[in-house]
Amino acid sequence: MKQAGIEEGREVLVSILRACSREGDVEEAERAWLKLLSIDGNLPTQAFVYRMEVFAKVGEHMKCLEIFREMQERLGCATVAAYHKIMEVLCQAQDMELAELLMQEFIESGMKPLMQGFIYLMNMYLYLNLHDKLKSAFSACLETCQPNRTICNIYLDSLVKSGDLDKAEETFNHMYRDKVVGVNTRSCNIILKGYLSSGDYMKAEKIYDLMCQKKYDIESSLMGKLEYVLSLTRKEVKKPVLAYWYMYGGHRTSSKDILLKLKGSREGVEKVVKTLKAKSLNCRVKGKGNVFWIGFLGSDSTWFWKLVEPYILDDLKDFLRAGDQSWGNNAVETQNISFDDGSDSDEPASEYIDIDNS
Incomplete structure (x- = not known):
């Protein structure tokens, strides 16, 4: 700049610092900073x-x-932009103690x-899975700020992950009804993931319909489970879909009966049946609340196994073929499920869902 005859005044030096901030050029930034200190007048906050x-x-x-503390000392206080920047830096560094301290200081300012x-x-x-914090x-934010979609999406994501x-459903519905906040692609993918992970395929289908209507992209990691959902509710159930359902949401009892778990409304379950x-x-079906178990009993379980066995992963075949085997907590959940009372054996499909209200 000197060779071009350009005076390194305050504005030029600030521009140099801005360029250094993009590149992380510490040496040149410190040279410009020292030059700024030598110029009479107030230091630019930026x-x-x-x-x-x-x-x-x-x-x-x-x-x-x-540097943030130096700004406070030299100028008497920090700016909003400086608080935002130091919060960004400390949170990215995951220095939780300092981040919380600076946020409280920011609020009190x-x-x-x-x-x-x-x-x-x-x-x-x-990121740290500290959902209570x-x-x-989020509660503190609501006391001081008008909520926006970004902050609500973070809260929604936390509810689903925890x-x-x-x-999460209540929050999503509130966002959807609020014309100022609203929902977007991220909101829908978050709640869709929650429904799919919990096995509530009927509600997942409704979110899918909404996303199609809004032309929102669906995360690739959800597509496999979603195709399974749509296969269950919209088309003829295919054998690979039944196999997937059994592997990840099924249980085989000690009497060799096969139970498949499904969450949703009574009407939705009847549609699947x-x-x-x-x-x-x-x-046959037993349900409590919005959780249902579809049971294949006796010879029906044998027929079901013959249909799905070719599509079961090799590493799981022996495990699933044996009696009283299941994934996760399914064995515990099915301990009180009984299909032996005969109360629903001869009823048509639309009437034989036996709801356990105990």
């Missing part, structure tokens, strides 16, 4: 932020905090807006 960004690029979050700081903090909690941060699907019967798969 220069501190750019300098923090330079050291954040090279992973020195404590140096960033040092009375400065606005606080939203971006809460977003950084909650994203850190989400995230919930508390297994609180009822609250009718589809199974259309494939000559006779079954």
